Amino acid sequence: MLTFEPYGNPTYFALLGVALLPLMIGLLYGKRSRLYETLISIFFLVLTFGGSKWTQGVALIIYILYEVVLTWGYAVYRKNHNSGPFFYLMVILAIAPLTIVKVTPAVENGQASLIGFLGISYLTFRAVQTIMETRDGTLKNYNLMTFLQFMLFFPTISSGPIDRYRRFEADYRSVPDREKYLGMLQKGIRYLFVGFLYKFILAYYFGTILMPKLQLMAMHSRGGFLDLSWPLIGYMYAYSADLFFDFAGYSLFAVGTSYIMGIETPMNFKQPWRSPNIKDFWNRWHITLSFWFRDFIYMRLVFWFMKHKIFKKPTTTANVTYIINMLVMGFWHGVTWYYITYGLFHGVALMVNDMWLRYKKKHRQSVPHNHFTQIFAIFLTANLVCFSFLIFSGILDKVWFQ
Amino acid sequence: MDIKATVLDILNDLTGSDVSGAMDDNLFDSGIMDSMASVQLLLSLQSELGVNVPVSEFERSEWDTPNKIIAKVESLA
Numbered sequence: 355m356l357t358f359e360p361y362g363n364p365t366y367f368a369l370l371g372v373a374l375l376p377l378m379i380g381l382l383y384g385k386r387s388r389l390y391e392t393l394i395s396i397f398f399l400v401l402t403f404g405g406s407k408w409t410q411g412v413a414l415i416i417y418i419l420y421e422v423v424l425t426w427g428y429a430v431y432r433k434n435h436n437s438g439p440f441f442y443l444m445v446i447l448a449i450a451p452l453t454i455v456k457v458t459p460a461v462e463n464g465q466a467s468l469i470g471f472l473g474i475s476y477l478t479f480r481a482v483q484t485i486m487e488t489r490d491g492t493l494k495n496y497n498l499m500t501f502l503q504f505m506l507f508f509p510t511i512s513s514g515p516i517d518r519y520r521r522f523e524a525d526y527r528s529v530p531d532r533e534k535y536l537g538m539l540q541k542g543i544r545y546l547f548v549g550f551l552y553k554f555i556l557a558y559y560f561g562t563i564l565m566p567k568l569q570l571m572a573m574h575s576r577g578g579f580l581d582l583s584w585p586l587i588g589y590m591y592a593y594s595a596d597l598f599f600d601f602a603g604y605s606l607f608a609v610g611t612s613y614i615m616g617i618e619t620p621m622n623f624k625q626p627w628r629s630p631n632i633k634d635f636w637n638r639w640h641i642t643l644s645f646w647f648r649d650f651i652y653m654r655l656v657f658w659f660m661k662h663k664i665f666k667k668p669t670t671t672a673n674v675t676y677i678i679n680m681l682v683m684g685f686w687h688g689v690t691w692y693y694i695t696y697g698l699f700h701g702v703a704l705m706v707n708d709m710w711l712r713y714k715k716k717h718r719q720s721v722p723h724n725h726f727t728q729i730f731a732i733f734l735t736a737n738l739v740c741f742s743f744l745i746f747s748g749i750l751d752k753v754w755f756q
Numbered sequence: 757m758d759i760k761a762t763v764l765d766i767l768n769d770l771t772g773s774d775v776s777g778a779m780d781d782n783l784f785d786s787g788i789m790d791s792m793a794s795v796q797l798l799l800s801l802q803s804e805l806g807v808n809v810p811v812s813e814f815e816r817s818e819w820d821t822p823n824k825i826i827a828k829v830e831s832l833a
Contacts, residue, residue, distance in 0.1 A: 490810035633790070648791055653811050656795045672792045711787065715772075
C-alpha cells in the first residue's frame with residue numbers, strides 16, 4: 355500500500371478535495387456529520403501512517419491510548435483532588451514518550467526511537483496543555499471523544515499548528531452559519547493556493563535547487579577564519595528562506611484544510627520578516643509554538659518564581675525564565691549542540707531586547723525614532739534571526755567537524 | 757476602594773505610565789504590557805483584591821485594554 359506525506363504531492367490534494375466535498379456541502383447546509391468526519395480522519399491517518407510506515411502507525415495508536423489514560427484519568431482525579439506532586443507526575447509521564455524519542459538519537463548514534471512517529475511532539479503539546487488546564491480548573495468538562503478528535507485532527511497532526519482544547523472544542527461542537535462558512539471557505543482555498551506558491555515553488559527553489567549548491571561551495575571554501583565564507587553566508591539566507599516558505603507553506607495547507615472543515619485552526623505566521631525586534635519576532639514566527647511556550651512554560655515559571663519570591667528583582671525573574679524557556683525549546687528540537695545553542699542564542703537575544711526596551715523607555719527623549727531607525731531595526735532583527743537559523747541548520751556542524 | 761480604581765492603580769504601578777487616559781488602547785500592541793507584566797498583574801489581583809486567576813485563564817485577547825481588564829476582574833470578583 356502507498357503511504358503519503360501529508361500535503362506532499364498532487365495525489366494527496368486530489369484525495370483531499372474528493373474527501374472534503376461532501377463535508378463542504380454538509381456545512382453549507384448547516385450540518386456536521388461526526389461519522390463522516392471521523393471516517394475521513396481515519397482514512398487520511400491510514401494514508402500517512404499505514405503501508406510501509408505501519409510501525410509508526412502502531413506507535414501512534416499506543417501513544418494515543420497512553421495519553422488518553424493520563425488525561426482522562428487526571429480529569430477524573432481532579433474532580434475531587436488537587437495534589438501538586440501528582441500533577442507534576444502526570445506532566446512528566448505525558449512528556450516521557452517524547453523525551454525518549456528526542457534523547458534516543460543522541461545516545462544511540464543517530465538511531466531513531468521505535469516509539470516515535472511523525473507528529474509526536476505536536477501531540478505531546480496538546481496532551482500536556484490539556485492536563486495543565488485541567489489542573490487550573492479552566493478545563494472542566496473533559497470529553498474523551500472530543501479529546502480524541504482534538505489529538506487526531508488529521509489536517510494538523512504532523513506538524514501543527516498547535517490548537518487549544520477549549521478553542522477546538524468550541525468550533526467542533528458548532529456549525530458556522532452559511533455566510534460565515536462561505537467566508538471561511540474562501541479563505542481556506544486562498545490559503546491552499548498561497549501554500550502551493552510557498553511550498554512547491556519558493557521552498558523548492560531555495561531548498562532543493564539553491565541550498566545543495568551553496569552547501570557544496572561552503573564545504574570547499576573552508577580554511578578561513580572559523581571556516582566562514584561568502585557561500586556560507588549565502589547558505590544562511592537560502593536556508594532561512596527555505597525554512598520559512600516550507601513551514602509557512604505547510605501551515606497554510608493545514609490551516610486552509612481546517613477552515614474548509616469549519617475549524618478555525620490558529621495561524622502560524624504573521625509577516626515575521628517585518629518584526630522590529632526579537633520579542634516581536636516570536637509573536638509572528640511559528641506563533642502557535644511560541645505562544646504555547648509563552649503560556650505553558652514562560653508565564654507559569656514566572657508565576658511560580660514570583661509567588662515563591664525566588665529572585666529579588668522582576669527583571670532577574672524574566673531573564674532567567676527567558677533562558678530556561680528558550681533552552682527547553684532548543685532541546686525540544688533535538689539533543690544536538692546546534693539546537694541547544696540556537697535556544698540559548700534566542701534566550702540571550704530576548705534578555706538583551708528587554709534591556710534595550712527598558713533603556714529606550716527611560717531615555718525616550720534622547721533615543722531617536724523615525725523611518726530610518728525603524729527600517730534599521732527590521733534589518734537588524736531579520737539578520738539576527740537568519741544568523742540564528744544558520745546555527746539551527748546544523749551546517750556549522752558539517753563545516754567545522756566533518 | 758472600588759475595583760476600577762484598584763485595577764488602574766495596579767496598572768499604573770506596573771507599567772510606570774498613566775493608562776487612565778487611554779482605556780481602550782491595546783496595552784500589548786503598544787509594548788506597555790508583556791507576559792512578565794501579565795503575571796505581575798495576576799499576582800497583584802490576588803494579593804490586593806483576592807481575585808484568583810489561573811495562568812491558563814489569561815487569554816490575552818480578553819485582557820488587552822484597561823477597560824477589558826476591569827470588566828474581566830469585575831466578572832471574577
